[in-house]
Amino acid sequence: MSAKQDHFFSNLPVNNIPLHLLLKNRGLFYQIPDDWHVIITDIKNSTHAVGAGLHENVNLIATGSIVTVLNIAFKANLSIPFFFGGDGATFIAPQSIIDKVMKALLLYRRNSLQNFNLELRAGIVPVKAIYERGHHLNISRFSISKQFSIPVVLGDGLDFAEKIIKGKDYLFADDEQADEELDLSGMQCRWDKIQPPENSEEVVSLIAIAQDCNQQAEVFSKVISHLDKIYGSPEKRQPISIPKLIFRTSFNNLGREMRHRLGKIKWIELIKTWFINAYGYIYFRTESGKKYLNQLVEMSDTLVIDGRINTVITGTASQRAKLQKALDQLELKNEILYGIYVSGESVMSCYVRDLEDDHIHFVDGAEGGYTKAAAVLKAKIKNKK
Numbered sequence: 001m002s003a004k005q006d007h008f009f010s011n012l013p014v015n016n017i018p019l020h021l022l023l024k025n026r027g028l029f030y031q032i033p034d035d036w037h038v039i040i041t042d043i044k045n046s047t048h049a050v051g052a053g054l055h056e057n058v059n060l061i062a063t064g065s066i067v068t069v070l071n072i073a074f075k076a077n078l079s080i081p082f083f084f085g086g087d088g089a090t091f092i093a094p095q096s097i098i099d100k101v102m103k104a105l106l107l108y109r110r111n112s113l114q115n116f117n118l119e120l121r122a123g124i125v126p127v128k129a130i131y132e133r134g135h136h137l138n139i140s141r142f143s144i145s146k147q148f149s150i151p152v153v154l155g156d157g158l159d160f161a162e163k164i165i166k167g168k169d170y171l172f173a174d175d176e177q178a179d180e181e182l183d184l185s186g187m188q189c190r191w192d193k194i195q196p197p198e199n200s201e202e203v204v205s206l207i208a209i210a211q212d213c214n215q216q217a218e219v220f221s222k223v224i225s226h227l228d229k230i231y232g233s234p235e236k237r238q239p240i241s242i243p244k245l246i247f248r249t250s251f252n253n254l255g256r257e258m259r260h261r262l263g264k265i266k267w268i269e270l271i272k273t274w275f276i277n278a279y280g281y282i283y284f285r286t287e288s289g290k291k292y293l294n295q296l297v298e299m300s301d302t303l304v305i306d307g308r309i310n311t312v313i314t315g316t317a318s319q320r321a322k323l324q325k326a327l328d329q330l331e332l333k334n335e336i337l338y339g340i341y342v343s344g345e346s347v348m349s350c351y352v353r354d355l356e357d358d359h360i361h362f363v364d365g366a367e368g369g370y371t372k373a374a375a376v377l378k379a380k381i382k383n384k385k
Contacts, residue, residue, distance in 0.1 A: 005033050005035060005036075006076075006096055007078070007079075008030075008032070008033050008036070009079050009080055009141075010079035013028075014141045015141060015142055018228075019142055019152075019224050020224040020228065022142055022152065023152070023154070023217045023218075023220050023305075024217050026138075026217070029138035029139060029140045029152075030138065030140070031136075031137065031138055031139075032138070032157075033094075033127065034128040034131055035094070035095050035126075035127070036092055036093060036095070036126075036127045037093055037095065037098055037127060038090065038091070038092055038124070038125045038126075038127060038130065038158060039069070039090070039093060039101060039122065039123070040091075040124075040162055040165045041062070041088045041089050041090075041105060041120055041121065041122045042085075042087060042162075042165070043061055043062065043087045043088055043120055043121075044118075044119040044120075044121055046058050046087035046088070046371050047372075047374075047375050049087075050371045050372065054116075054118070055347075055366075055367055056347065057116050058086070058087050058371065059086065059087075059349055059362075059364055059368075061116065061118055061120055062084065062085065062089055063187065063349035063351070063362050064108060064112070064187055065088065065089050065105060065122070066351065067185075067186060067187040067351050068101075068104050068105060068108045068182065069082065069089075069091050069093070069101050070351065071183045071186065072100050072101050072183075074353070078094065078097065082151075083151070083153075083304045083306040083310075084301055084362045085304070085370060086364045086368065086370025086371050086374075087371045087374075088120075090161075090162075092127070092137075092151075092153075098124070102122065104183070106122065107182050108184075109122060111182060121166075122172070123164070123165030123166075123170055125160075125161040125164050125165065127157070130160055130161060135155065135157045135160040136154075136155030136156060136213075137155045137157030138153065138155050140152045142305075144298075144303070145298040145299070146298070147295055147299055148298055148299045148360075150303065150304070150305070151305075151306075152305045153305060153306045154217055154220075154305075154307065155213070155216070156213040156216075157307065158306050158307045159209075186352050186353045186359075187351060191246065191347075191350070193345040193346070193347055194239065194345055194347070195244045195344070195345050196239060196244070196314045196345070196346075197238070197240075197241035197243075197244060197314060198243070200314040200315055201315070201316045201317055202314065202315070202316070202317060202343070203239050203313070203314050203342070203344065203345060203346045203365045203369065204313050204314070204340060204341070204365070205311075205340070205342075205364065205369030205370050205373045206309070206310070206311050206313065206338065206340050206373060207309065207338065207339045207340075207370065207373045208223050208308060208309045208327070208336050208337070208338040208377075209307075209308045209337055209338075209381075210335065210336060211334050211336060211384075212334075215335065219336055220305065222335070223327070223330070224309075230315075230319050230323050234303070237314055237315055238297065238302060239300075239302060239312055239314035239346040240296070240300045240302070240363060242293050242294070242296075292359075295359070296350075296361055299360050299361055300361045300363050301360060301361060301362050302363045310370060312346055312364060312365055312369060320342065324340065338380075339372075339374055339375070339376030339378075339380065340373055340376065341365055341373040343366040343369055345365075346364065346369070347363070347364050347365075348361050348362065349361070349362050350362070
């Protein structure tokens with residue numbers, strides 16, 4: 001296979017137009033190469049785990065699966081699209097790194113089961129198989145800010161892959177004893193629960209799907225337009241704000257993060273990390289520390305479009321009432337189905353490769369916002385059937 005195919009995603013142009021316009025412009029979407037693969041990680045019985053108060057572990061394990069895969073892609077000098085879903089993640093990757101990725105995810109799965117008694121499933125479906133079954137996968141890149149762009153996927157291909165991977169007949173690979181060390185470097189979860197910014201009251205986790213896949217672009221464009229009209233620009237509905245960030249330095253939290261990364265607690269490293277964290281208070285008052293915090297807000301992953309809309313936003317209860325009224329109208333017209341969950345805070349886990357300009361921050365509503373919104377949506381899909 002050509003190396004050019006490997007760089008398919010990084011070669012895509014980044015679009016700087018409003019998202020509701022991008023969604024409707026088919027010329028700005030490209031078909032994913034058929035020698036690429038869809039990889040999905042997902043925590044088994046995550047709804048039950050979240051209900052039992054394990055939402056922070058669920059979020060951490062989902063984040064760790066992203067860090068595992070991105071570290072492999074980084075070493076191969078590749079950029080790949082990925083989507084955070086609260087209790088798992090989705091990746092689209094070229095053939096050249098597939099073996100390494102799946103081995104690493106199996107090792108990570110074992111780690112998560114041993115340390116947290118939560119089972120992470122990792123499955124794979126070739127893009128070619130998705131196309132052969134008549135499903136679609138089209139991708140574009142959207143500029144969220146000067147620093148940060150996200151992949152936008154239209155089509156039902158990822159949904160189809162998820163159904164296969166979560167289906168009863170799917171054979172997960174045997175967990176061979178891998179000799180390799182897990183590379184979770186850069187994974188950090190050091191921020192406390194984050195209260196909504198000034199003038200906001202709540203955090204809303206929203207998931208919406210199109211009832212007719214052929215109308216996806218137009219319908220998603222309407223949902224984004226409603227968000228813009230009711231909540232204002234994406235910056236205005238951003239749940240993360242610098243004044244509300246609280247740095248956690250407790251041994252407990254650092255120990256849990258270390259168990260995720262290393263599978264065990266190394267006391268000397270834990271004490272070293274604690275001292276580095278304590279220095280964080282000073283660092284965040286320096287020029288480069290302030291720059292990092294500004295970038296952190298800009299590079300917070302609060303919007304995922306992977307054949308559905310997943311977003312975490314902040315605002316007032318009256319804004320949410322208007323949004324629900326608008327979404328209910330779209331539901332009545334059989335255009336969308338949606339699930340929503342409201343919490344008082346958001347949670348954030350981070351992947352920091354470099355404090356200067358290479359870091360990304362995964363945001364979810366507190367108490368398992370995405371997982372709970374997904375449960376509402378699943379119930380509506382079931383009723384529809």
